[in-house]
Amino acid sequence: MMINEIHGIYGHACPNCGGREEDLRLLMKLPCSRCLPKIPDKGRLSIDEIYEILKRSGRVKNYGRIYEFERKYREFEKLFRKATGSRPWSVQRTWARRVLMDKSFTIVAPTGIGKTLFGMIISLYQAWRHGKAYILTPTTPLTEQIYEKCSKYVPPPDVSCNHQYLLVPGICMM
Numbered sequence: 001m002m003i004n005e006i007h008g009i010y011g012h013a014c015p016n017c018g019g020r021e022e023d024l025r026l027l028m029k030l031p032c033s034r035c036l037p038k039i040p041d042k043g044r045l046s047i048d049e050i051y052e053i054l055k056r057s058g059r060v061k062n063y064g065r066i067y068e069f070e071r072k073y074r075e076f077e078k079l080f081r082k083a084t085g086s087r088p089w090s091v092q093r094t095w096a097r098r099v100l101m102d103k104s105f106t107i108v109a110p111t112g113i114g115k116t117l118f119g120m121i122i123s124l125y126q127a128w129r130h131g132k133a134y135i136l137t138p139t140t141p142l143t144e145q146i147y148e149k150c151s152k153y154v155p156p157p158d159v160s161c162n163h164q165y166l167l168v169p170g171i172c173m174m
């Protein structure tokens, strides 16, 4: 269904200012008309384009956090692709978004679903970004296995790296 006229206006819905937002703009993922007065001819804009327009006009509010979150997520995905040769699959992308939103959560999933791989890559990302990460394992052989795999990964050139690996039984510290 293609909607090209306004059918509703919703309060507290603008992703930037939290003000009133028209349904047409919400469908195009654009901020409200006070934040972004003109709907671009091409309709949809990327998050980067919206952020740049808001920044140039001095109207960045909540959108700054959205932009920063997306930037971090893309960085994680780039690292994941570089380390594994493939894109994280949907559940790994969901887990990554939770971590990057600083949510604390538990992953319970069957063997082979990608928990350990995700745990290694997100730990490397956090270590490279924030200086440290811990991986707790139930056995020393598993710790050594994770340590060996993680040691092979190098950060992308635009990620500053200031880490070292420490290996003690049951804990791989990055």
Ligand SMILES: [Zn+2]
Residues within 6 Å of the ligand: 014, 015, 016, 017, 018, 019, 031, 032, 033, 034, 035, 036
């Ligand atoms: Zn707004």
